[in-house]
Amino acid sequence: MIELSTIDYAIIAIYFGLLFIIGYFVKGKIHNLTDYFLAGRRLTLPIFVVTLVSTWYGGLLGVGELSFNYGIVNWVTQGVFWYLSYLFFAFFLAKKIRKSNLFTVPDQLERFYDKKSRFVGAIFNFIMVTPAPYIFSIGLVFGILFGLPVWIGVIFASVVIVFYTIRGGFIADIYTDFLQFFLMMLGVALIIPFAISTYGGFDFLTSNLPETHFTFTGTWTTQLILVWGFIAFWTLVDPNFYQRCYATKDSKIPKKGILISIGFWILFDICTTFTGIYAAAASNAGLLVVESPTTAYLSIAGSVLPPVLLGIFLTGLIATIMSTADSFTFLGAMNLSHDIYKKTFRPKASEEKEMLATKIGIIITATFAAILAIFFDSIVAMWYTIGTVGISALLVPILAGFFYKGRKSSLAALLSMLIGSSVSIIWLVHGYMNLDEWGWPTYMYGIEPLYPGLIASFIVFVIVTAIYVRRMK
Amino acid sequence: MDITYLLVLDAAALIIATVVLSYFFIRDVLKRNNQ
Numbered sequence: 001m002i003e004l005s006t007i008d009y010a011i012i013a014i015y016f017g018l019l020f021i022i023g024y025f026v027k028g029k030i031h032n033l034t035d036y037f038l039a040g041r042r043l044t045l046p047i048f049v050v051t052l053v054s055t056w057y058g059g060l061l062g063v064g065e066l067s068f069n070y071g072i073v074n075w076v077t078q079g080v081f082w083y084l085s086y087l088f089f090a091f092f093l094a095k096k097i098r099k100s101n102l103f104t105v106p107d108q109l110e111r112f113y114d115k116k117s118r119f120v121g122a123i124f125n126f127i128m129v130t131p132a133p134y135i136f137s138i139g140l141v142f143g144i145l146f147g148l149p150v151w152i153g154v155i156f157a158s159v160v161i162v163f164y165t166i167r168g169g170f171i172a173d174i175y176t177d178f179l180q181f182f183l184m185m186l187g188v189a190l191i192i193p194f195a196i197s198t199y200g201g202f203d204f205l206t207s208n209l210p211e212t213h214f215t216f217t218g219t220w221t222t223q224l225i226l227v228w229g230f231i232a233f234w235t236l237v238d239p240n241f242y243q244r245c246y247a248t249k250d251s252k253i254p255k256k257g258i259l260i261s262i263g264f265w266i267l268f269d270i271c272t273t274f275t276g277i278y279a280a281a282a283s284n285a286g287l288l289v290v291e292s293p294t295t296a297y298l299s300i301a302g303s304v305l306p307p308v309l310l311g312i313f314l315t316g317l318i319a320t321i322m323s324t325a326d327s328f329t330f331l332g333a334m335n336l337s338h339d340i341y342k343k344t345f346r347p348k349a350s351e352e353k354e355m356l357a358t359k360i361g362i363i364i365t366a367t368f369a370a371i372l373a374i375f376f377d378s379i380v381a382m383w384y385t386i387g388t389v390g391i392s393a394l395l396v397p398i399l400a401g402f403f404y405k406g407r408k409s410s411l412a413a414l415l416s417m418l419i420g421s422s423v424s425i426i427w428l429v430h431g432y433m434n435l436d437e438w439g440w441p442t443y444m445y446g447i448e449p450l451y452p453g454l455i456a457s458f459i460v461f462v463i464v465t466a467i468y469v470r471r472m473k
Numbered sequence: 474m475d476i477t478y479l480l481v482l483d484a485a486a487l488i489i490a491t492v493v494l495s496y497f498f499i500r501d502v503l504k505r506n507n508q
Binding site for chain 1: 475476483487488495498500505
């Protein structure tokens with residue numbers, strides 16, 4: 001637990017109060033399903049950037065954990081690889097997605113293949129957008145700030161998110177994103193000058209940490225670094241990116257918006273990485289007590305920031321996580337209502353019924369995530385598992401849908417999703433059943449599960465498509 | 474150039490960019506609500 005003054009508690013309380021107020025007042029702006037799902041497809045460039053930047057960045061505690069333990073390699077694996085992936089998305093996908101005028105990622109699967117592919121894709125998509133890692137993070141933060149058990153924070157965060165997303169849909173998401181965007185940027189930027197003035201400049205870091213904290217590979221194997229490079233492909237099938245592209249006013253905004261967002265992410269990532277490194281150096285120098293690498297940011301903030309600024313930083317940290325958790329919850333609900341309820345089982349359901357199904361979906365998604373959050377105990381492990389399974393299933397059929405111009409086989413898409421994900425799940429389970437002396441999973445042949453998953457998915461897709469094309473001839 | 478100086482510059486740039494984008498966000502939301 002860190003010491004907070006009354007004003008810091010007040011700032012956090014005001015933030016949560018504002019979320020409730022936004023949720024309460026925004027309801028009147030919903031007139032139809034497109035308003036509820038995509039804010040009426042009227043996002044301008046600044047609105048697009050604000051909502052994308054704040055939503056995308058939710059894993060602050062995970063990033064803290066990695067930069068504290070390993071240094072600059074965090075920036076490579078959680079920054080650089082992702083920038084490349086965003087660039088690919090901006091130049092080759094953004095415009096196509098907007099022009100398709102759809103609602104979700106599984107919508108694309110039906111456009112390319114068939115209803116069954118949409119259904120299976122929707123299940124994987126639902127797994128990918130579980131807000132569990134983020135809700136878990138809120139539980140951890142509440143534990144540190146208020147001395148509460150993790151599950152109380154988990155339930156509190158779930159209830160707040162459920163309240164305003166049910167009432168305001170994507171519009172509430174955008175308004176709360178703005179508040180969260182402002183707080184997260186300010187909070188993260190503030191801590192760097194205070195860390196420098198408390199502990200010293202770059203020399204303080206180099207004299208208290210091993211050299212590996214300042215190299216691009218750290219103590220990691222090339223294979224592990226590269227696997228994060230592949231996990232960055234997540235962007236290419238990420239429902240948040242798709243939803244925001246669908247919601248823009250015109251088809252030029254997504255590309256421009258992603259390029260501006262990359263600028264924000266670069267500035268932000270440098271701050272977060274160095275904050276973690278400062279925490280590690282101060283801890284090694286005996287100047288800071290860090291209970292766990294996951295909560296390193298909280299410890300350093302409590303040590304270097306004065307009251308008020310500490311409140312702003314902590315609220316920014318909570319906001320960073322909340323902005324992602326709410327969007328993921330809403331997208332999970334859209335999967336359940338739009339892709340599964342409406343498109344698979346009730347094609348004639350009215351807009352009102354689909355909206356009601358989405359609201360029920362929000363409660364189901366948040367409950368599922370809360371249970372998962374209480375079950376796992378590492379944010380990074382959660383990301384890794386979800387990312388591995390989701391990407392193994394979706395990447396090949398989605399990219400093939402956009403870029404393969406020949407005849408498309410629905411069976412190829414379906415089998416590639418099922419076999420790709422099964423292979424990665426078998427690999428993951430085997431690894432977790434064989435932990436090494438430090439408690440890390442040992443995977444078959446020393447190969448990370450994403451590789452065999454993606455390779456299997458690709459091979460199955462190519463073979464089945466080839467057979468299909470030959471038969472059609 | 475000293476890395477410490479670059480870090481401060483990075484944080485300052487982030488704050489300035491945030492303020493500028495926030496201005497445009499509020500402008501567009503007000504316009505949207507008045508339509």
